[in-house]
Amino acid sequence: MKSDQELFLRTPVRKAVMRMAIPTVISSLVLVIYNMADTFFVGQTHDACQVAAVSLTNAVFVMYMAVANLIGIGGSATISILLGQKEEKRVRAASAFCFYSSLAVGLLATAAILLGMEPLLRILGSTPDTWEFSRDYLFYIAVGAPFILLANSFGHVVRGEGAANASMLGGMIGTVVNIVLDPHLHSDAGHGHCRCSHCHGAGQCVRLRILYLVSDP
Numbered sequence: 001m002k003s004d005q006e007l008f009l010r011t012p013v014r015k016a017v018m019r020m021a022i023p024t025v026i027s028s029l030v031l032v033i034y035n036m037a038d039t040f041f042v043g044q045t046h047d048a049c050q051v052a053a054v055s056l057t058n059a060v061f062v063m064y065m066a067v068a069n070l071i072g073i074g075g076s077a078t079i080s081i082l083l084g085q086k087e088e089k090r091v092r093a094a095s096a097f098c099f100y101s102s103l104a105v106g107l108l109a110t111a112a113i114l115l116g117m118e119p120l121l122r123i124l125g126s127t128p129d130t131w132e133f134s135r136d137y138l139f140y141i142a143v144g145a146p147f148i149l150l151a152n153s154f155g156h157v158v159r160g161e162g163a164a165n166a167s168m169l170g171g172m173i174g175t176v177v178n179i180v181l182d183p184h185l186h187s188d189a190g191h192g193h194c195r196c197s198h199c200h201g202a203g204q205c206v207r208l209r210i211l212y213l214v215s216d217p
Helices: 002-009 013-043 048-084 088-115 117-124 131-143 145-160 164-185 189-214
Strands: none
Touching: 013 048, 048 088, 048 117, 048 131, 048 145, 088 117, 088 131, 088 145, 117 131, 131 145
């Protein structure tokens, strides 16, 4: 963290903005590719119902992203301010709050989705043709909620500490893992949508592990 503080304390503003902005933009582009990968590989099954199921339940994943951004971006802004004030103890407290709140919301989301699966599927617009596929996909997305929220919110937190390159690296490797696993796990055409959610979870777990390794202990 010491080296990252130099970015906030002594680096000229224009240079600091560029060092933070370029990895952040790349991370956003990688996220777009990440979100496209599942639909692409499920589409290779040539089953319109499976593709529809992934599209319908993608709204839940978008909600995960919204909550992760709420916690992560708010936390990263707070952490950046505290780093400028040299309040390292409060920085650690803010980082811990982001971690545990993401974990708590993820666990609550898992419980809420699993308990209210059928009403949620009706709200999302699932039909009898897509019901089974949507339910299967949503089950694994629900189970992976804590990891998805943690990985995405902590990516912002690490960026807030000045480690934008590390945050970008974690996102890129997680995306590569997802894309590499997708074609290998889609050989069973009847369960391509489930394999897709498995790849999602694996990619987020890898990303979370990388962010943990690069974060300040």
